[in-house]
Amino acid sequence: MSGPARETLLALYSNTLKTAQSFASYNFRSYFVQRTNDVFRAAQREQDSAKVNKFIEEKQKELDVLKRAALINQMYGGRKLVVETGQEIPIPEKMERGDN
Secondary structure, eight states, X not given: OOHHHHHHHHHHHHHHHHHHXXXXXXXXXXXXXXXXXXXXXXXXXXXXXXXXXXXXXXXXXXXXXXXXXHHHHHHSOOOOOHHHHOOOOOOOXXXXXXXX
């Protein structure tokens, strides 16, 4: 991979990762961060410049969609999940069941 394409790919990766981390929802954020890492890791091994340029064009379009989705997710994000807050879940000593 040539120098300018590599720099463009790294900048695109950085922007996509930053956008993925901006989701308010834990599940969306985790998914898009993992997907970004997987997709760009696979593209890093590509040597054909035509394929790299096509990949960059496609991922730039996806980044634009991802930015819009992250913005909407931030506007309508719900409460934080327990895994995000670090609070412990109270566990009752005895689970109540209806068949006493």
